[in-house]
Amino acid sequence: MAQDIQNIMILTGAGISAESGLATFRGPDGLWEGHRVEEVCTPEAIARNPALVHRFYDERRAKLAEVAPNAAHDALAALDAAWDGDLLIVTQNVDDLHERAGARRLIHMHGQLQSALCAACGVTVPWTASLPPGTPCATCARPALRPDIVFFGEMPYAMDAIDEAVRNADLFVSIGTSGAVYPAAGFVQTARHVGARTLELNLDPSAGSIWFEETRLGPATQLVPDLVRTLLG
Structure with a gap:
């Protein structure tokens, strides 16, 4: 597979962190940690019940201390360190498991649990403690x-850089994603349009599996290390 591949774009979703013990965003019951998405991940939700939304993400942030990167995160970090061409890992996840595994060429398109955003001035700051509603911004x-x-209805981060990486990719890989959340779900179509090879790694076929040249089914902790070994020869 590594022949003629210079530039790689990798998209990761909740499925890559599920084996570390973090709940997927779209569980079989349609809930995320016991809540409907509309209750905790929309601008309307935080306006209506800020205490609930802040508490929900406080709990998710605290959960990070109980989990660790798995073999899939480790494999991608090894690829990041060893790959001579362009490589970008774009994650829809808000956890820090890619960083803790050692990945550096990384974009969190949906934000990060260990970061706070000022709704007034737009500054972001590292944040590891609880974040009660009304916490003052140190800048403004x-x-x-x-x-x-990034709540539903808000613009994901770094879309220009992500679009450039997709359009320059020789290989586009999607790992553990539902294929149902846009704009990420549309990356494979762009990759196909520019002639990149496209590969999906997932427990089950995603909503966008039809767009991929190849789908490999199984646990990320098995499929991702296998792929990385192939790429690195």
């Missing part, structure tokens, strides 16, 4: 810090 002093999470 407004009581407007909120979780640095």
Whole structure:
């Protein structure tokens, strides 16, 4: 597979972190940690019940201390360190498991649990403690810090850089994604349009499996290390 591949774009979703013990965003019951998405991941939700939304992400942030990167995160970090060409890991996940495994060429398109965003001035700051509603921003002093999470209806981060990486890719790999959340679900179509090879690694076929040249089914902790070994020869 590594022949003629210079530039790689990798998209990861909740499935890659599930084996570390983090709940997937779209569980079989349609809930995320006991809540409907509309209750905890929309601008309307935080306006209507800020205490609930802040508490929800406080709990998710605290959960990170109980989990560790798995073999799939480790394999991608090894690929990041060894690959001579362009490589970008774009994750839809808000956990820090890619970083803790050692990945550096990384974009969190949906924000990060360990970051706070000022809704007034737009500054972001590292944040590892609880974040009560009304916490003041150190930059503008407004009581407007909120979780640095891209809610439904908001624009994901770094879309220009992501679009450039997709369009320059020789290989596009999607790992553990539902294929149902846009704009990420459309990356494979762009990759196909520019002639990249496209590969999906997932427990089950995603909603966008039809767009991929190849789908490999199984646990990320098996499929991702196998792929990385092939790429690195």
